[in-house]
Amino acid sequence: MTHARQHPTQVVAHRGASEEAPEHTLAAYEKAIEDGADALECDVRLTADGHLVCVHDRRVNRTSNGRGAVSALELADLAALDFGSWKNRDEAPDWEQQRPPSWEQQSVLTLERLLELVADAGRPVRLAIETKHPTRWAGQVEERLLILLKRFGLDAPSSPAESPVRVMSFSARSLQRVRAASPTMPTVYLLQFVSPRLRDGRLPPGVRIAGPSMRIVRSHPAYIERLKRAGHQVHVWTVNDSEDVDLCLGLGVDAIITNRPRAVLRQLGR
Ligand code: G3P
Ligand code: CA
Secondary structure, eight states, X not given: OOOOOSSOOEEEEETTTTTTSOTTSHHHHHHHHHHTOSEEEEEEEEOTTSOEEEOSSSBSTTTSSOOSBGGGSOHHHHHTSOSSGGGGGSOOOTTOOSOOOOOOOOOOOBHHHHHHHHHTSSSOOEEEEEEOSTTTTTTHHHHHHHHHHHHTTOSSOSSGGXXXXXXXXXXXXXXXXXXXXXXXXOEEEEESSOOGGGTTSXXXXXXXXXXXXXXXXXXXXXXXXXXXXXXXXXXXXXXXXXXXXXXXXXXXXXXXXXXXXXXXXXXXXO
């Protein structure tokens, strides 16, 4: 069954154009904007001295030449690390015939710098910000996030649909904190599996957007239909194969979150 959408499917660059460039770096986000992505996804964590930085893992070991937990390091410690070179060891993308570029000199990206990049993009680009580790800091991630968004005039959208920013989390509590501070901020409840509690297509109170994994879409397409029937938007992650893009389009999902924004846009004829 094919479902109608009220608006075009958004293509969201997951950690930037992260198949091609080192995830969460300025280079990855600049590439995603150049590729034409509608939105950028990023994970945020708080440093020991209270800065929000775009890093996925709890520790910096995988994506930098340093070691240790982000929460135990100060911004100056992180700024001294190389967040690009690890990608040189990564496999070259199969769609790219030429040798991939050599990545180095990529420093940690602060959320503030990413917001500046989006503000200077020259076209509307949305931002999907995921709060990581929200229990470790008991509300401080959300508090700092709203303070930062306020500096860019993004903390209090006139309506959720008008908001250039949305906040995502696997934690309903984190999303609740965001909505308590900013009732019109759209929030996305991320789902890795379908829990029996949520099978009827209802999300935690106040959440309008579901963020199921591609694994859920493949194994429980009826659940996606239920979410849509219940009036929720559905934003799926991480969609990198063309068959999965087709499946998402057939189900009428509202946003496709992908490491390969250029390839997905091409598949969508854009
Ligand atoms: O976009 C949601 C997705 O990023 C959640 O999983 O582990 O990639 O942050 P993860
Ligand atoms: Ca994420």
